[in-house]
Amino acid sequence: MLTQSAHTAQTARTYFPQLSVEPRLSESAETLSSHAAGCEIFAQGEPVRKMYRLENGVVRICRFLQDGRRHISAFHFPGDVFGLEAEDCHSVSAEAITPVRVAGFRTTNVVPMRGRDDQVTGDMWRVALRSLTQSQEHLLLLGRRNALERVASFIVEMAERQDSARLVELAMPRVDIADYLGLTLETISRMLTQLKDMGLIRLRSSRRIELLDLEALEDMIY
Amino acid sequence: MLTQSAHTAQTARTYFPQLSVEPRLSESAETLSSHAAGCEIFAQGEPVRKMYRLENGVVRICRFLQDGRRHISAFHFPGDVFGLEAEDCHSVSAEAITPVRVAGFRTTNVVPMRGRDDQVTGDMWRVALRSLTQSQEHLLLLGRRNALERVASFIVEMAERQDSARLVELAMPRVDIADYLGLTLETISRMLTQLKDMGLIRLRSSRRIELLDLEALEDMIY
DNA sequence: CGGACCCTTGATAGAACTCAATTCATGTGG
DNA sequence: CCACATGAATTGAGTTCTATCAAGGGTCCG
Numbered sequence: 001m002l003t004q005s006a007h008t009a010q011t012a013r014t015y016f017p018q019l020s021v022e023p024r025l026s027e028s029a030e031t032l033s034s035h036a037a038g039c040e041i042f043a044q045g046e047p048v049r050k051m052y053r054l055e056n057g058v059v060r061i062c063r064f065l066q067d068g069r070r071h072i073s074a075f076h077f078p079g080d081v082f083g084l085e086a087e088d089c090h091s092v093s094a095e096a097i098t099p100v101r102v103a104g105f106r107t108t109n110v111v112p113m114r115g116r117d118d119q120v121t122g123d124m125w126r127v128a129l130r131s132l133t134q135s136q137e138h139l140l141l142l143g144r145r146n147a148l149e150r151v152a153s154f155i156v157e158m159a160e161r162q163d164s165a166r167l168v169e170l171a172m173p174r175v176d177i178a179d180y181l182g183l184t185l186e187t188i189s190r191m192l193t194q195l196k197d198m199g200l201i202r203l204r205s206s207r208r209i210e211l212l213d214l215e216a217l218e219d220m221i222y
Numbered sequence: 223m224l225t226q227s228a229h230t231a232q233t234a235r236t237y238f239p240q241l242s243v244e245p246r247l248s249e250s251a252e253t254l255s256s257h258a259a260g261c262e263i264f265a266q267g268e269p270v271r272k273m274y275r276l277e278n279g280v281v282r283i284c285r286f287l288q289d290g291r292r293h294i295s296a297f298h299f300p301g302d303v304f305g306l307e308a309e310d311c312h313s314v315s316a317e318a319i320t321p322v323r324v325a326g327f328r329t330t331n332v333v334p335m336r337g338r339d340d341q342v343t344g345d346m347w348r349v350a351l352r353s354l355t356q357s358q359e360h361l362l363l364l365g366r367r368n369a370l371e372r373v374a375s376f377i378v379e380m381a382e383r384q385d386s387a388r389l390v391e392l393a394m395p396r397v398d399i400a401d402y403l404g405l406t407l408e409t410i411s412r413m414l415t416q417l418k419d420m421g422l423i424r425l426r427s428s429r430r431i432e433l434l435d436l437e438a439l440e441d442m443i444y
Numbered sequence: 445c446g447g448a449c450c451c452t453t454g455a456t457a458g459a460a461c462t463c464a465a466t467t468c469a470t471g472t473g474g
Numbered sequence: 475c476c477a478c479a480t481g482a483a484t485t486g487a488g489t490t491c492t493a494t495c496a497a498g499g500g501t502c503c504g
């Protein structure tokens with residue numbers, strides 16, 4: 001009865017929307033701070049004070065279950081905006097993977113979250129919508145893709161994010177990739193060697209992946 | 223090094239944010255249309271023309287992979303707003319599960335998606351942020367929860383959505399629940415009987431669940 | 445009464461996890 | 475400069491969880 005007819009029309013070139021935003025937004029920055037690798041920028045449960053634009057480095061956004069299970073909902077790269085929340089308290093933590101520099105904005109200046117009929121700048125709107133698109137995509141990945149497809153998808157995503165033609169630098173360890181893809185670090189490792197054995201990638205080092213057949217990788221994720 | 227200290231502070235009573243919106247928004251409705259159960263309201267790949275407020279019935283939002291795998295990213299209930307997209311074309315389909323009535327708005331009236339520095343109404347902003355929160359929650363579920371926890375979570379979500387104290391009416395078949403939770407319909411069925419055997423629920427009929435121990439269900443999902 | 449769905453249950457298979465051992469890379473100090 | 479310690483990544487063996495395949499039972503409706 002239901003067809004999926006039209007959906008081939010929607011052939012965008014990039015599969016993963018960028019979350020970066022015009023530097024213009026940086027002008028309203030109030031603070032500029034640095035964090036060492038491994039540090040928290042904000043923590044789950046803390047009151048929301050600011051939003052951030054990442055100037056430098058790589059950040060992970062994570063949530064914890066009480067028994068210690070962790071899930072990473074996003075990685076952020078320079079230019080990305082993060083820290084947007086619906087509630088007063090952060091529902092996630094943001095942690096620096098590498099040393100980072102972030103610009104902070106008082107949310108109330110940019111995003112009047114509480115008052116009714118308040119207006120929101122176009123930039124923030126774009127950030128929110130892109131995050132939403134990104135989440136939808138990731139939902140599909142976690143819900144209906146197998147381990148190999150997830151890892152292939154991850155590599156393509158990382159490649160697009162750092163628009164490197166052939167060489168992808170991973171800033172994060174395998175555990176982080178695992179927690180992002182809903183797998184274990186061992187499975188990540190196995191899938192990478194499988195992709196290697198299939199001739200789609202080459203592992204120049206554990207954090208450096210050479211793309212040998214991008215098209216084949218993209219075919220795996222449609 | 224990293225603590226998850228603060229996150230117990232964030233003890234909201236509801237785990238699943240409502241996506242419904244003040245009826246006020248309905249006033250700007252342009253069209254009011256009805257669809258039979260099983261019909262598409264809009265399809266993946268179609269150009270975005272409108273946003274919708276569900277007046278009546280239940281809707282599922284789905285995405286398809288080319289090989290037919292389906293994922294349901296959300297269910298919507300009366301009052302919910304859906305159809306918000308970052309791009310020109312729908313990245314998802316919306317299908318009526320029951321007979322539905324929806325109010326449609328020209329997106330350009332409510333949400334000026336394209337122009338820069340455009341402003342957005344507070345209502346739309348709230349809808350977007352809540353969808354985002356909702357997605358984050360679901361991401362965690364798909365990434366790090368097992369089958370039993372997912373089904374428990376689903377029951378609690380449905381209970382909150384129709385704020386019924388003890389009796390939950392499911393509008394959707396098992397397949398839909400499965401595609402929402404990233405499982406198979408058989409697993410849904412098994413987990414339901416398991417919850418029944420644990421004494422947490424009772425199955426009055428296949429679409430009608432009585433909550434015997436809501437607290438225990440909530441404990442399963444923290 | 446018969447047929448179409450939908451749901452449940454069982455048996456089996458397969459994918460990913462867990463646990464454990466090994467290798468590799470990096471950095472430190474003798 | 476090399477030995478060694480440390481943390482990260484890979485690999486292997488065995489287990490667990492969920493999917494798959496198949497059969498049977500309910501319920502609604504013509």
